[in-house]
Amino acid sequence: MTMTTKLAWDDTVLPFQLDRSDIRGRVSRLDTTLDQILSQHDYPAPVEAMVAEMALLTALIGQTIKLRWKLSLQVRSDGPIRLIATDFLAPEAEGEPARIRAYASYDAERLDETAPAFPQIGSGYFAILIxxxxxxxxxxxxxxxxGESLSACAETYFAQSEQLPTAFKLSYGRAQEPGQDEGWRAGGLMLQMMPEASLEAANEPTSEDGTLNAEDLVSKDKAEDWSRANILMQTADEMELIGPHVSPTDLLVRLFHEEEPRVFDSLPVAFGCTCSEDRVRQSLSIYSAKDIAHMTTDEGRVTADCQFCGAHYDFDPLTLGFEAEKAPDGSPA
Structure with a gap:
């Protein structure tokens, strides 16, 4: 078995609950999905690392929400890594995978490819959109x-905006064994205290900047349970999180056997994009013929590229906008 072998638990999110502690969680592995997300672009190493972390967070968080359509994570900042955007698209039918897509924008002149990735995000905001x-x-x-990572930003978001104590343990990177192609793998755990087991922001923030953290929200009678579960989660090593030899269920038993872990049905995930020619046409339908003319290239075409998957679309400008002279098939409008 090699690091690049496709296993049943790769590209899945497994929900679980620690019955003894009133804590729910998720464990996820991304393999082919992450490779496909990153292969759509040619990002420098620090940007790749941040997109990998964001995609893994998206998989873990997206599965916790009763989602009918889309959850998005975004980072916008003033640093060299200016934007990271990910989408988690709910399964279209029972048994089908959820779809994940991601892209980033960065300033190549300011980016230091040899420096740590997260500090190059700089100041800005972390957002979750549903x-x-x-x-x-x-x-x-x-x-x-x-904080010191995107997962720390997500923990702060849940404390501040949702008042839910939340913690992550993530690992990601390239893996390769002799005779095999190098590929991306990521794996992580998410713990979240049940809402009824936490306070409603009754405690004062303990952080220096005045933001709430998970510990501020845990009720006194549950503080020991929360602390113990987090200590146990932090003992997971990199190979347990991303390696092919330990299944998620075995990992949960190793970490939390005294917490009485109970697992639920896993959710498959895959790379997927919602872009299409019809969607691009619809987005351009609000423009006049004059606006469309400004978008037209010297070659007499209007083009568009999907930032997520790289798909390229090429249109006759006379078929676009609310003043279109032709139908999409070229016939008179």
Whole structure:
């Protein structure tokens, strides 16, 4: 068995519950999905690392929400890594995988490819957006970028915006064995105290910047349970999280056997994008012929590229906008 062998628990999210501690969690492995996300682009190493961490967070967080359409994570900042955006798209039918996509924007002139990745994000905000689809109002929660990782930002978000004690343990990177292609793997754990077991922000923030953290929200009678579960989670090593030899269920038993772990049905995940020619046409339908003319290239075409998957679209400008002279098939409008 090699690091690049496709296993049943790769590209899945497994929900679990620690019955003794009123704590729920998720364990996820990303393999082919992460490779496909990153292969759409040619990112420098620090950008790749941040996209990998964000994609893993997206898989873990997305599965916790009763989602009908889309959850998005975004980081926007003033640093060399200016933007990271990910989407978790709910399964379209029972048994089908959830889809994940991601992209990043960065300033190549300012980026130091030899320096640690997270500090190159700089100051800005971490946001979670939930869109349940047509007829609903999207929800957005924002927290400042802080801590030493994107997972720390996510923990702060849940403490500040959702008042849910939350913790992550993540690992990701390239793996290769002799005779095999190098590929990305990621794995991680998420713990979250049940809402009824935490306070409603009754404690004062203990951090220097005045933001709430998980410990501020845990009720006194549950503080020991929360601390113990987190200590146990932190004992998971890199090979247990991303390696092919330890299944998620075996990992949970090793870490939490005294917490009475109970697992639920796993969710498969895959790379996927929602872009299409029809969607691009629809997005351009609000523009006049004059606006479309400004978008037209010297070759007499309007082009668009998907930032997530790299798909390239090429249109006759006369078929676009609310003043289109032709139908998409070229016939008179």
């Amino acid at each position: 869109d349940q689809g047509k007829g609903t109002t999207p929800y957005q929660g924002i927290t400042p970028i802080g």
